[in-house]
Amino acid sequence: MVTCLQTQLLHTPFQFRSSSSKKPTSLRCSAATSSTKKSYKITLLPGDGIGPEVVSVAKDVLLLTGSIHGIKLEFQEKLLGGAALDATGVPLPDDTLSVAKQSDAVLLGAIGGYKWDKNEKHLKPETGLLQLREGLRVFANLRPATVFPQLVDASTLKREIAEGVDLMVVRELTGGIYFGKPRGFGTNENGEETGFNTEIYAAHEIDRIARVAFNIARKRGGKLCSVDKANVLEASMFWRKRVVALAQEYPDVELSHMYVDNAAMQLVRYPKQFDTIVTNNIFGDILSDEASMITGSIGMLPSASLGDSGPGLFEPIHGSAPDIAGQDKANPFATVLSAAMLLKYGLGEVEAAERIESAVLETLNRGFRTADIYSAGTKLVGCKQLGEEILKSVESHAPAAAAV
Ligand SMILES: NC(=O)C1=CN([C@@H]2O[C@H](COP(=O)(O)OP(=O)(O)OC[C@H]3O[C@@H](n4cnc5c(N)ncnc54)[C@H](O)[C@@H]3O)[C@@H](O)[C@H]2O)C=CC1
Numbered sequence: 001m002v003t004c005l006q007t008q009l010l011h012t013p014f015q016f017r018s019s020s021s022k023k024p025t026s027l028r029c030s031a032a033t034s035s036t037k038k039s040y041k042i043t044l045l046p047g048d049g050i051g052p053e054v055v056s057v058a059k060d061v062l063l064l065t066g067s068i069h070g071i072k073l074e075f076q077e078k079l080l081g082g083a084a085l086d087a088t089g090v091p092l093p094d095d096t097l098s099v100a101k102q103s104d105a106v107l108l109g110a111i112g113g114y115k116w117d118k119n120e121k122h123l124k125p126e127t128g129l130l131q132l133r134e135g136l137r138v139f140a141n142l143r144p145a146t147v148f149p150q151l152v153d154a155s156t157l158k159r160e161i162a163e164g165v166d167l168m169v170v171r172e173l174t175g176g177i178y179f180g181k182p183r184g185f186g187t188n189e190n191g192e193e194t195g196f197n198t199e200i201y202a203a204h205e206i207d208r209i210a211r212v213a214f215n216i217a218r219k220r221g222g223k224l225c226s227v228d229k230a231n232v233l234e235a236s237m238f239w240r241k242r243v244v245a246l247a248q249e250y251p252d253v254e255l256s257h258m259y260v261d262n263a264a265m266q267l268v269r270y271p272k273q274f275d276t277i278v279t280n281n282i283f284g285d286i287l288s289d290e291a292s293m294i295t296g297s298i299g300m301l302p303s304a305s306l307g308d309s310g311p312g313l314f315e316p317i318h319g320s321a322p323d324i325a326g327q328d329k330a331n332p333f334a335t336v337l338s339a340a341m342l343l344k345y346g347l348g349e350v351e352a353a354e355r356i357e358s359a360v361l362e363t364l365n366r367g368f369r370t371a372d373i374y375s376a377g378t379k380l381v382g383c384k385q386l387g388e389e390i391l392k393s394v395e396s397h398a399p400a401a402a403a404v
């Protein structure tokens with residue numbers, strides 16, 4: 001268990017690359033570099049749809065990288081989401097949560113699919129994922145959106161808008177409207193059916209995510225933009241009040257505020273204005289999907305979800321992509337980069353993480369692309385072949401420039 005490491009990751013300064021520099025630098029944590037343990041238990045949760053396809057690639061990459069760096073990784077695969085529903089009747093079996101809690105880090109593919117879309121809420125795959133995040137208490141979800149030079153032409157934005165974008169969405173992950181009560185279905189005073197949810201944040205939930213974001217901003221470009229809807233929502237008014245109060249402790253960080261509707265627009269107008277964004281659960285979910293397209297595809301964005309203690313949860317930001325599942329079309333880079341985040345932030349194995357990051361860049365340099373990031377002159381391959389190419393790059397490439 002890496003309790004101490006995670007605590008330090010979240011509450012002491014650590015370096016993300018500086019957005020002011022075009023040259024990628026490494027995200028480093030003083031605690032992370034001091035790891036001495038060389039044997040770890042990893043829980044694998046492939047999930048549904050393309051989840052097993054991308055996790056299989058990431059597992060192979062982790063194994064090879066581990067063997068090169070003298071790190072023993074012991075994997076235990078467990079059920080989550082639709083796969084768990086089919087096998088056990090619940091989306092998060094007790095066994096899955098307890099094995100995950102006892103491991104050093106958790107790597108997740110994705111959950112969900114048409115088959116379970118009409119299930120009652122407590123029997124939805126998505127409910128299992130929310131329960132997992134809550135059970136692991138991973139309140140801080142880091143979603144870096146970096147435009148790699150090799151993929152500028154895969155972006156849906158013009159080259160001059162996309163080039164050099166390097167932002168971090170810090171999303172609150174275990175509160176807000178995804179968890180708030182009351183929620184449910186009812187009947188209003190006219191006898192009409194209703195559905196309702198509650199956006200609610202307690203002071204400590206805002207303070208702890210804001211602290212994480214201030215610390216990250218401090219080690220990146222020194223700019224933090226808090227995104228809310230404080231012109232309308234009480235929960236956002238309170239969010240802003242707490243963030244403003246905390247800002248006094250971080251005089252070196254330039255804090256700004258933006259309404260979420262404007263932020264959605266600014267992300268595609270001039271994304272380079274952003275360094276670090278901190279926002280609530282639902283806005284972070286939406287804005288990070290939007291930011292992913294600046295980088296070329298949702299198949300490029302990794303994430304790390306961390307708490308004050310216990311294992312971190314590492315997953316691509318995308319879903320189970322049922323429209324391409326089973327067709328060997330999925331882009332595994334987001335999951336492979338999530339595996340790099342697992343090594344770096346979950347285990348403190350920075351050099352091994354950097355080898356994976358370098359291998360991703362090297363694979364892109366050698367021209368290999370899945371369909372979602374394909375552009376003229378590059379080599380179109382499927383998920384499996386891209387995985388094999390990444391493995392070749394892992395073997396041949398020494399750690400150099402970090403990617404996330
Ligand atoms: N963390 C998770 O497990 C998440 C699960 N979901 C679930 O996934 C299912 C599908 O949801 P959608 O809204 O369609 O979102 P999605 O992210 O699964 O797919 C959106 C679009 O992006 C494409 N895409 C996604 N990942 C890709 C990859 N790695 N490579 C290439 N293309 C990729 C898909 O083919 C699709 O066209 C739903 O059941 C949803 O609830 C959605 C988001 C997150």
Ligand SMILES: CC(C)CC(=O)C(=O)O
Pocket residue numbers: 126129130285317318
């Ligand atoms: C519960 C998940 C399906 C929410 C989501 O879309 C995400 O975390 O990216």
Ligand SMILES: [Mg+2]
Pocket residue numbers: 285286289317
């Ligand atoms: Mg999402």
